[in-house]
Amino acid sequence: MGAVTAKLAGMVADVLDEQEVARRVCEACVAGLDVDGAAISVQTAAASRRTLWATDGVAVVLEDLQFTLNEGVCVEAATSGLPVLVEDLGREGGRRWPVFTAEVAERTPAQALFALPLRWGAVTIGVLDLYRLRTGGLAAGQWQDLVRAVEVAALLLLGVRTRPRPEPRVVPGAERVDSGYPESVGEDWMNGGLFRRPEIHQATGMVLAQLGIGPEEALARMRARAYGEQRLLIDVARDVVARRLVFTEEMK
Numbered sequence: 711m712g713a714v715t716a717k718l719a720g721m722v723a724d725v726l727d728e729q730e731v732a733r734r735v736c737e738a739c740v741a742g743l744d745v746d747g748a749a750i751s752v753q754t755a756a757a758s759r760r761t762l763w764a765t766d767g768v769a770v771v772l773e774d775l776q777f778t779l780n781e782g783v784c785v786e787a788a789t790s791g792l793p794v795l796v797e798d799l800g801r802e803g804g805r806r807w808p809v810f811t812a813e814v815a816e817r818t819p820a821q822a823l824f825a826l827p828l829r830w831g832a833v834t835i836g837v838l839d840l841y842r843l844r845t846g847g848l849a850a851g852q853w854q855d856l857v858r859a860v861e862v863a864a865l866l867l868l869g870v871r872t873r874p875r876p877e878p879r880v881v882p883g884a885e886r887v888d889s890g891y892p893e894s895v896g897e898d899w900m901n902g903g904l905f906r907r908p909e910i911h912q913a914t915g916m917v918l919a920q921l922g923i924g925p926e927e928a929l930a931r932m933r934a935r936a937y938g939e940q941r942l943l944i945d946v947a948r949d950v951v952a953r954r955l956v957f958t959e960e961m962k
Contacts, residue, residue, distance in 0.1 A: 712855025713742030718862045728870045732763035735863045740765055743852050745840040749773050751784060752836035753938055768818045772841060781807040783825035784837045791834045794825045798845040821845045828864040831930025835864060835937055868933050913947035920957045931957055
């Protein structure tokens with residue numbers, strides 16, 4: 711397990727604020743990888759993006775430039791669903807994003823940019839942006855660590871929005887209330903008891919029939935919808951079952 715993944719695996723699952731999740735992910739990346747700053751942005755229901763967290767002023771400027779100009783590594787990663795790695799922005803960026811590259815050179819000291827989509831199934835829910843103050847890429851071991859960390863980050867962010875809070879339990883003989891959550895993301899807390907909710911099971915079947923996709927992707931579409939609208943997964947499922955919500959290919 712890499713340095714970044716190890717930090718995230720120890721994150722308690724009852725950290726329910728998405729900005730806190732984003733902060734910890736970004737800081738773990740800066741501490742464990744050969745990068746100088748990080749930011750996380752998420753997709754919203756209006757098909758736009760907003761920044762959850764940025765580690766420093768340079769990361770903030772990079773996010774603002776991309777959102778303003780609608781071009782750059784973050785925009786491309788969000789659109790394509792694929793990692794975008796630019797080891798030398800001065801050499802590679804001009805032909806891909808001429809305006810963005812010129813603005814970055816004028817306003818920041820960033821020399822290399824990396825953007826990785828945060829995905830669940832086939833759906834992109836956000837993007838992790840990283841920058842370096844010098845050119846060059848990540849070592850193979852760090853890259854593998856980063857890929858796994860992005861998977862964990864997506865899991866955590868989806869869990870914040872889509873998992874109902876369990877009823878607290880009083881622990882006999884203890885002076886505390888058990889929140890009902892597993893202790894860490896190492897446990898399968900995203901999927902535990904998922905299909906004990908018949909509405910979710912039924913809605914998954916309806917969405918896969920509507921889109922002609924598999925059950926995993928159908929569930930991912932519903933999770934992403936719930937995340938973007940800041941609703942619970944069960945509420946989206948009930949709308950599907952009641953036919954108040956019908957999924958189409960145009961709904962991303």
